[in-house]
Amino acid sequence: MQHEKILDFIRQGKQSGAKLLFGGERIGDKGYFIENTAFADVGDDATIMREEIFGPVASIAKFTTEEEVVFKANDSHHGLSAAIFTNDVNRAHRVTKGLESGQVTVNAWAMLSPNVPFGGVKQSGFGRDMGEDALEGWTTVKAVKYNILPRL
Known part of the structure; x- marks a missing residue:
């Protein structure tokens, strides 16, 4: 399910050492809503930098x-x-x-x-x-x- 895939990408982003600027959580317990999420200082090899997430996640690198x-x-x-x-x-x-x-x-x-x-x-x-x-x-x-x- 796409919802779980997006949350997994967010978990991987947190584990990769990227800086979570905001978001990163599910919204409520009904539906499939996820907070707008942004990571900074994302490494070139990080999964969240290299894959298509198809969710509200931005990966920012210098x-x-x-x-x-x-x-x-x-x-x-x-x-x-x-x-x-x-x-x-x-x-x-x-x-x-x-x-x-x-x-x-x-x-x-x-x-x-x-x-x-x-x-x-x-x-x-x-x-x-x-x-x-x-x-x-x-x-x-x-x-x-x-x-x-x-x-x-």
Whole structure:
């Protein structure tokens, strides 16, 4: 069950030595709600840094250069979505270009629009949902050739 998987990721984050900034607990005893959770100083090899959690958990790590952060982000088997927060639009363009991710948002998170394709790369999937690109998965190209010239 996804609820237990998320709580297990949070336990692993606590055990990894990452600093719990807030959250990390189940909300109430009914339903499947979990507090928004953030960890800082997360190591590059920590499970919460390398896996797709699909829950309200943020893993934050420090970096010095753009090249370093792009390397860290791409050093994963996953590539569903990435977010960049910056006041420098040129930096956003440079970093976005280097990221191996199916979707990148700048100064926002998970901005979905029905006319914009969404999907991952690597082990985060293939193909696209939404937008015209989504139609590709439901169609098949067929080549039909005619010889309309009489045979000699």
